[in-house]
Amino acid sequence: MPQTPPAFTDKTTITPSEGAVPSLPSTPAFSPLYRQIKGLILNSLRLGDWKPGEVIPSEMELAARFQVSQGTVRKAIDELAAENLLVRRQGKGTFVATHAEQQVQFRFLKLVPDTGTPGSEGPAQRDIIECRRAKANADVARALALRTGDTVLQIRRVLSFGGTPTILEDIWLPAAAFKGLTAERLANYKGPTYALFETEFNVRMVRAEEKLRAHAASNGIDTLLKVASGTPLLCAERIAYTYKDIPMELRRGYYRTDTHHYHNTLN
Incomplete structure (x- = not known):
């Protein structure tokens, strides 16, 4: 107590x-x-x-x-x-609050179907392309408050809805906080990824900052999302923080917007 x-x-x-x-x-x-x-x-x-x-x-x-x-x-x-x-x-x-709750699951995911509401498509099908240890470059180190060359976990995955690959995500995590996280654990966990971070690594994402920009599909992104090279995508770069504003995740998502759109409520 x-x-x-x-x-x-x-x-x-x-x-x-x-x-x-x-x-x-x-x-x-x-x-x-x-x-x-x-x-x-x-x-x-x-x-x-x-x-x-x-x-x-x-x-x-x-x-x-x-x-x-x-x-x-x-x-x-x-x-x-x-x-x-x-x-x-x-x-x-x-x-x-926990990211396992329905009302919290879509707090940081702002891509919604053109017809329907967040979650109406059911859970995304996740295909883990890779999960490996790597050395943080200067940009990743700066975002995660690390030193260049520090060890990070680098994850690439594709999220599909109704069998259509819709989101490609590149994720970087400080390796020290996520010791033991593997592609197998990511693939086998059925709930939201942030709920996995909570329950198994005691890391709770409490807020995030995002930057949005347009991006043309290329360099293998087009292949993974099954779109033509040069197809316009929405790129959202997010830094997620735990308590005391400690950055714990850098995530760069490439979104198809032919059947989805980015939706946010501003107060």
């Missing part, structure tokens, strides 16, 4: 000099109290006190633990739920 932090009230501002919460250097001292409680909960998630899919203590229990009002805890949890890190279930409590 995590240690109970010193008591403070809803009017307290935690500062480093008070030594109240030494584990929150990234939380500004002037931030509202509910944000500081949010930081404490995030720290427990990062440390694995509550695993993906597990229920967290109730608002009343957390309020007693942190010695703040229940409303302050509720506001912190509301933000974490809005960020898809926690999931509220009516009458059951609040759970740590």
Whole structure:
């Protein structure tokens, strides 16, 4: 069980000099109290006190633990739920979100069929082309906060829908965090890849950044996606982060858009 932090009230501002919460250097001292409680909960998630899919203590229990009002805890949890890190279930409590859940599976996959909704085609058929250890070049090292030449896992796979190859993905992962990941394990795991990372490697992707550009199919990409050379594709380059903004994956996807389109909701 995590240690109970010193008591403070809803009017307290935690500062480093008070030594109240030494584990929150990234939380500004002037931030509202509910944000500081949010930081404490995030720290427990990062440390694995509550695993993906597990229920967290109730608002009343957390309020007693942190010695703040229940409303302050509720506001912190509301933000974490809005960020898809926690999931509220009516009458059951609040759970740590997991990529195995249906509503979370398509959070980072924005390519949807022209007719239908995300997931309406059923799970993608995955063909693992390769999964090997390699040395990070300068671009991969920069994206993953590694040194050039550090060891990474390099994965290439094709995702097909209804038998039609639709997405080609090149993925780079820091090898140290994914020791034991093989092409066989990737192929045999039936759930979402990010759920595999959660359950078997204790790595949870909590946010991602993407860059989009047009790309002409060539250099073998056309063959794998079964399109003519020069066919226009959508290229999406994503860096996915775990807690504390640590980059854990570089993914470059090449998308066919003859029967699919990129869809995003902007708030």
